[in-house]
Amino acid sequence: MKWHKLLLALGMLAAASAALATPATDELFARYKSAGAAGFDAERGSKNWNREVQGEAGEMVSCTACHGKDLGKEGRHRKTDKVIKPMAPSVNKERYTDAKKIEKWFKRNCNDVWSRECTAQEKGDLLKFLLGQ
Numbered sequence: 001m002k003w004h005k006l007l008l009a010l011g012m013l014a015a016a017s018a019a020l021a022t023p024a025t026d027e028l029f030a031r032y033k034s035a036g037a038a039g040f041d042a043e044r045g046s047k048n049w050n051r052e053v054q055g056e057a058g059e060m061v062s063c064t065a066c067h068g069k070d071l072g073k074e075g076r077h078r079k080t081d082k083v084i085k086p087m088a089p090s091v092n093k094e095r096y097t098d099a100k101k102i103e104k105w106f107k108r109n110c111n112d113v114w115s116r117e118c119t120a121q122e123k124g125d126l127l128k129f130l131l132g133q
């Protein structure tokens with residue numbers, strides 16, 4: 001009985017950690033580390049993801065402005081109204097599988113929301129948070 005529970009717990013642990021990385025994100029975490037970042041933190045990533053800043057027209061925006069509050073659901077582009085597939089890798093297996101794509105959108109979206117590029121630390125924290133969804 002005890003062993004059974006232990007095996008179950010280990011199995012769940014393996015399943016959970018499998019979702020926490022892809023070859024693409026392994027590559028990016030290594031790149032961010034070599035840029036001086038360390039100790040990637042999902043909690044900090046979550047705060048940044050939800051942090052609201054003032055947009056061009058005075059409105060408050062965050063990463064959720066297009067991706068929505070529930071990462072397991074579709075989002076909508078706040079300017080074009082186009083549907084954006086769920087960001088959570090638990091429901092969308094195509095997420096975070098292409099390092100080039102991830103970097104391209106970090107660049108574009110950080111500039112869009114924060115009016116600057118994200119640092120290696122911020123990107124690592126955000127990825128850690130997103131991978132856990």
Ligand code: HEC
Nearest residue numbers: 063065066077078084085095096101102105109110113126
């Ligand atoms: C103006 C709308 C908009 C905002 C705001 C926005 N995004 Fe995005 N994001 C997109 C679109 C469009 C895509 C590409 C379509 C897709 O991947 O489904 C995307 C894709 C991404 C991807 C690539 C995911 C992958 O599978 O490779 C990441 C990472 C990302 N966004 C992070 C962010 C972060 C971090 C913020 C906040 C700083 C943010 N986004 C804010 C529209 C937005």
